[in-house]
Amino acid sequence: MNSQEEVLAGGGINRVVRVGATVRRPAQAWSPRVHQLFEHLQTRGFTGAPRSFGTDPAGRDVFGYLPGEVGHDPWTPEVAGDTALTSAARLLRAYHDATADVAASWRDGWQKPAVEPIEVICHNDPAPYNCVYEGGRAVGLIDFDTAAPGPRSWDLGYAIYRFVPLGSAAGPRVEERLALFFDAYGADDALRRATRAAVVPRLRDLTEHMRTAAAAGDEAFAAHIARGDLDHYLDDIALLSGDGFTAAGG
Known part of the structure; x- marks a missing residue:
């Protein structure tokens, strides 16, 4: 594990980690739809969902981290x-x-x-x-x-x-x-x-x-x-x- 990765609590199904202002999680077959959904929400002005940042070099989904x-x-x-x-x-x-x-x-x-x-x-x-x-x-x-x-x-x-x-x-x-x-x-x-x-x-x-x-x-x-x-x-x-x-x- 990268020393900058913080495992987030509550990831009962997937291993979810925080890296700076992003969240990384294993990509799945449905990941393209989720990315598409987040991109659409941004165009509609809905800010209460993570932003999509594609995938990282490890092939994981990369989403924006929501503080709170x-x-x-x-x-x-x-x-x-x-x-x-x-x-x-x-x-x-x-x-x-x-x-x-x-x-x-x-x-x-x-x-x-x-x-x-x-x-x-x-x-x-x-x-x-x-x-x-x-x-x-x-x-x-x-x-x-x-x-x-x-x-x-x-x-x-x-x-x-x-x-x-x-x-x-x-x-x-x-x-x-x-x-x-x-x-x-x-x-x-x-x-x-x-x-x-x-x-x-x-x-x-x-x-x-x-x-x-x-x-x-x-x-x-x-x-x-x-x-x-x-x-x-x-x-x-x-x-x-x-x-x-x-x-x-x-």
């Missing part, structure tokens, strides 16, 4: 606060809006298949651990490996599961924090209903992805399953399917 605090567990009081929640919703809305004009035409080339109806390019893992915060506000999104076209509700379903949060991690203010998130995103009643209905299917998709990757020999996903992550998601699927959440108003 990443919302790893356990959450700090700032990351757990309502300001962090609402700013994340606004950040995700700005990101979605910046991708709406290319989502349908950039259907292929991603790690994950597109989900119909295509409205935006979903981040597909919007969560505090993929958010960069400054002063308690979400200012950046990172780790776009699983990005792919899909409906807003598909991304928002996972976002509310993580940011509110829902399931076994839920606190006493779930409906209040849901309303704060939806209001900050600017979601109408139809999108709120669709988002609630998307939570369980989105978690089922995650469990299938984990199983498929582990069966194909992915050691990181196999390790996640071994430590109980899969069982955790299955428990939350059962919990959210049985408590009337997806049928509730919003």
